Amino acid sequence: MVQPETVLPADFFLELDRSSPMPLYHQISTRLERAIRDQTLPAGARLENEVSVGQRFGFSRPTVRRAIQELVDKGLLVRRRGIGTQVVHGQVTRNVELTSLYEDLSQTGQNPTTTVVRHEIGTADETIANALGVAVGDRVLHVTRVRYADGVPLAVLDNTLPSEFADFTKDELANRGLYQLLRTRGTTMKIAKQQIGARSATMSESELLSLPRNAAVLTMKRTAFDSSGRAVEHGQHCYSPDLYTFEITLVDK
Amino acid sequence: MVQPETVLPADFFLELDRSSPMPLYHQISTRLERAIRDQTLPAGARLENEVSVGQRFGFSRPTVRRAIQELVDKGLLVRRRGIGTQVVHGQVTRNVELTSLYEDLSQTGQNPTTTVVRHEIGTADETIANALGVAVGDRVLHVTRVRYADGVPLAVLDNTLPSEFADFTKDELANRGLYQLLRTRGTTMKIAKQQIGARSATMSESELLSLPRNAAVLTMKRTAFDSSGRAVEHGQHCYSPDLYTFEITLVDK
DNA sequence: AATATCAGAATGTCCTGACAAAGTTGTTCG
């Protein structure tokens, strides 16, 4: 028994701006996402079919398809041939994005602050050399920071940067997010490879995060790559597990 | 200074089968991925441009674009207007997929086995009701299993299933992966929402996983949704962190 | 009443065509 489709109101896309630099498919996608989040399109609802949306609102079918695919990729919609497109049940959650922790916290209203506890020029050992795609012995910048959220210590962030960024100052790193700084240099982060795990905190981490000796910590190793596919940053991070988790939505292709 | 493009050999797509049910774009994508993995297309290489690939091999440009986009989404390629498409540096790693742990382990040659330590019909409390989209008090199946890899305890898997799957037997769950079982019922998993964290192991977990008292464990809560967008499974899993991590590739949209 | 078949509905795939935007390279001018 197929749910009747939810016909979109005639003024649904009233605010779309065809002269905007924002692609049309993205505007459509954003508008639909808003409807899902405010439950105009509630969980389980079947969306008006893509051919009809295209005809009624003056979009080409590939443009509508692309907009819907964005939401499918985010896990908000599912599609089936013969049936149509449905809104996924369950709470709509924030999904992990390629951003720095600084930006994450800012975006969720948890005022981030930073203490730089290490800032030194060193040379790349084999692990770093492999991660950053540089030669063993190349100059790198080692930085260790403690990140606070609303004044509470949340994470110890150990990062290594290639020589082209070795001139980031202690001050800069204390006052801005790392990705913010990289962006001021015209570096666009495109990909991050991450490995998430857990272990017991070191002595130093326990102190920095105000955790009991040997407490469990959530860890993440990350290498980020720019728009040329080159590694720009390698990090080993350690989070207070009571305060931080990773939320990830997986979608089957 | 732009890298010269790597021209694909004339026989590069020789094995593609246009009569296959496998979509052409996926075949192209798979073939390109193979070339990246075997380093025919090495890290940093610039791929032959999409217009040329389409002309030379007889594919439409959107089909080529779609194939390339699949690899961009996987973090293997990056694209820039005016420059072209490049292979990302860094090791090509396995990326997390919407599969069960059983399938993960099988696929990586780590012979999975399972002990069922709890198997009982119960009723949904508020948390479970919210996760599964059922009513509080509805019938559910609670299952707790220990998963071994090559005979070593790896994870404690606590799962709750809605009543339609309440007839899975202890035997079935001991011998097959959960997602395998769901698939025999015609259920297609499409989306999983996951929350990854860490904490200290409970007494019971320490014993089941042969870990020291209060050892750090890696945790994951998961709710999986089917192709109608309905929740089909809620799990709370706990992993031995020395043996298991999550590898995730994030791609900027 | 139960089962099989068919038609309609909706997404999935692939193609052709056109124009825009961002980056690099080459040419011209001061």
Added chain:
DNA sequence: CGAACAACTTTGTCAGGACATTCTGATATT
């Protein structure tokens, strides 16, 4: 020689068209 501009290159966006596949509901048959 360096800066500015133009041309070229490559990806990004959008449209329109056609056909294939999967699913549901209606109808026909037993």
